Amino acid sequence: MVVNFSPSPSSIFAAYASLSAFVMLLQTMLNQVIPRQVQNYIWSFIQSYLRTIPSNATIIIEERDGMSGNEVYDAAEIYLSTKIRENIDRLKISKCHKDNDFSVKFAQCQKVVDIFEGIELEWKFVYEERKKSPNVIDGDTNHYLSMSEKKYFELSFHKKHKDKVLDLYVPFVLEKANSFRAEKKIVKLHTLSCHLSSITWDSINFRHPSTFNTLAMDTKIKKDVIADLEKFLQRKEFYKKVGKAWKRGYLLYGPPGTGKSSLIAAMANYLKFDIYDLELTNIRHDSDFRKLLLRTSNRSILVIEDMDCSVELPNRNGPMCVDGLGQARPRDNHTQFSLSGLLNFMDGLWSSCGDERIVVVTTNNKDKLDPALLRPGRMDMHIHMSYLTRDGFKLLVSTYLGNQGYHERFEEIEESIESMKITPAEVAEELLKIDDLDTSLEGLVNFLQCRRIENNMTKDKEIEENEVHNVKRLASDDTDI
Numbered sequence: 001m002v003v004n005f006s007p008s009p010s011s012i013f014a015a016y017a018s019l020s021a022f023v024m025l026l027q028t029m030l031n032q033v034i035p036r037q038v039q040n041y042i043w044s045f046i047q048s049y050l051r052t053i054p055s056n057a058t059i060i061i062e063e064r065d066g067m068s069g070n071e072v073y074d075a076a077e078i079y080l081s082t083k084i085r086e087n088i089d090r091l092k093i094s095k096c097h098k099d100n101d102f103s104v105k106f107a108q109c110q111k112v113v114d115i116f117e118g119i120e121l122e123w124k125f126v127y128e129e130r131k132k133s134p135n136v137i138d139g140d141t142n143h144y145l146s147m148s149e150k151k152y153f154e155l156s157f158h159k160k161h162k163d164k165v166l167d168l169y170v171p172f173v174l175e176k177a178n179s180f181r182a183e184k185k186i187v188k189l190h191t192l193s194c195h196l197s198s199i200t201w202d203s204i205n206f207r208h209p210s211t212f213n214t215l216a217m218d219t220k221i222k223k224d225v226i227a228d229l230e231k232f233l234q235r236k237e238f239y240k241k242v243g244k245a246w247k248r249g250y251l252l253y254g255p256p257g258t259g260k261s262s263l264i265a266a267m268a269n270y271l272k273f274d275i276y277d278l279e280l281t282n283i284r285h286d287s288d289f290r291k292l293l294l295r296t297s298n299r300s301i302l303v304i305e306d307m308d309c310s311v312e313l314p315n316r317n318g319p320m321c322v323d324g325l326g327q328a329r330p331r332d333n334h335t336q337f338s339l340s341g342l343l344n345f346m347d348g349l350w351s352s353c354g355d356e357r358i359v360v361v362t363t364n365n366k367d368k369l370d371p372a373l374l375r376p377g378r379m380d381m382h383i384h385m386s387y388l389t390r391d392g393f394k395l396l397v398s399t400y401l402g403n404q405g406y407h408e409r410f411e412e413i414e415e416s417i418e419s420m421k422i423t424p425a426e427v428a429e430e431l432l433k434i435d436d437l438d439t440s441l442e443g444l445v446n447f448l449q450c451r452r453i454e455n456n457m458t459k460d461k462e463i464e465e466n467e468v469h470n471v472k473r474l475a476s477d478d479t480d481i
């Protein structure tokens with residue numbers, strides 16, 4: 001026997017009618033029992049409770065990710081600088097003397113709204129001061145590196161768009177920032193700054209005019225350097241394949257004024273890489289050094305200038321320094337920074353934390369450097385910056401005076417330059433004085449003549465001193481006998 005339980009239309013209608021009657025009855029009863037004010041109060045309470053259930057998601061983008069910088073933060077800063085002009089009423093602007101444009105940034109707690117594929121996204125900038133008590137080590141409060149400030153962006157949007165924001169919007173911001181950087185060609189110079197007892201990087205836009213075209217150096221060496229840089233950039237896969245960190249070291253050596261710093265500037269301008277100028281004399285501990293290196297970004301040049309003159313540079317056997325008389329002596333107790341620490345960290349942990357790193361070390365005296373620093377893998381290319389050559393001189397004349405052709409004074413000047421040790425810096429300085437070609441070359445001829453006389457006098461003096469020395473030696477030999 002089959003029993004059919006499906007309700008008939010008339011029974012459904014009857015049930016609905018009785019339910020409606022019950023609701024109306026209940027409503028009438030409630031209206032009579034509960035006063036109108038109390039009802040309103042309950043309603044508003046329910047509504048405000050519903051409002052507190054969050055429908056938004058927020059992403060926090062901090063300036064630092066542990067020890068290293070946060071690429072998303074940097075990208076956001078650049079991306080938003082293109083958005084905030086029209087959107088907010090409190091802006092921070094700044095401009096360095098050498099910059100063409102001023103930079104626009106968020107002021108504290110300002111918000112800006114961006115629309116991406118119909119999604120509304122709100123950016124907020126937050127700046128917090130953090131108070132941190134110094135680490136006291138051996139009674140020395142000097143050695144710690146602290147950030148007394150915390151900066152971050154809050155990115156808020158409806159939480160139903162979370163995946164889209166993470167998968168599409170954040171990569172979009174990174175890409176926009178990269179193309180903005182490439183378009184604007186902003187190269188930064190980061191230098192060490194010491195605030196009270198902490199050391200950190202400060203940065204400014206780098207506007208050094210030196211390029212490979214303005215550099216007076218051996219033509220072949222210049223070509224080799226450019227080719228080496230090009231090759232380095234294209235070898236990402238190669239470095240990965242052979243299991244080596246994607247970094248390259250250059251040693252620039254030569255007398256003062258031969259263009260070592262100018263070559264670094266030319267490299268940075270050519271590659272569009274930021275420069276980190278590591279002044280070793282400011283660093284007292286290996287730990288500070290490590291922290292600073294970890295805060296350098298990819299696609300950058302780490303520069304250690306005048307390594308032989310870095311008086312605080314210790315040797316590999318332990319912390320040493322050079323005293324006022326040029327004698328090596330152990331460093332004071334609070335100084336715990338050594339060349340081995342520097343080399344090990346640069347070879348090891350640091351290089352595996354980033355890509356496209358270039359290290360440039362300059363020195364006036366290559367022989368004074370520890371051979372461990374010079375070996376391939378650390379300093380892959382040794383570049384000799386020489387005194388001025390004939391070709392170098394012509395390039396300087398073309399750069400400074402705009403003269404491409406021949407001049408009757410050239411032969412005389414070039415002969416002098418070849419027979420004496422003249423630096424590009426000295427000639428550049430002379431050519432800078434006067435714009436007119438004839439007068440400027442005349443001035444240079446005079447300068448070279450004076451230089452020749454000075455050299456001859458120095459030589460005569462040296463000969464005289466040697467003679468006196470020899471006579472004294474002979475006299476003392478006689479006495480000994």
Ligand SMILES: Nc1ncnc2c1ncn2[C@@H]1O[C@H](COP(=O)(O)OP(=O)(O)OP(=O)(O)O)[C@@H](O)[C@H]1O
Nearest residue numbers: 214215216217256257258259260261262424425428
């Ligand atoms: N090879 C060069 N080509 C063009 N200009 C040069 C060259 N060398 C030096 N100069 C000029 O001399 C100035 C000083 O040179 P630079 O600082 O690059 O020399 P350096 O070798 O780094 O000297 P130091 O060893 O004293 O640091 C530069 O600003 C530039 O104007």
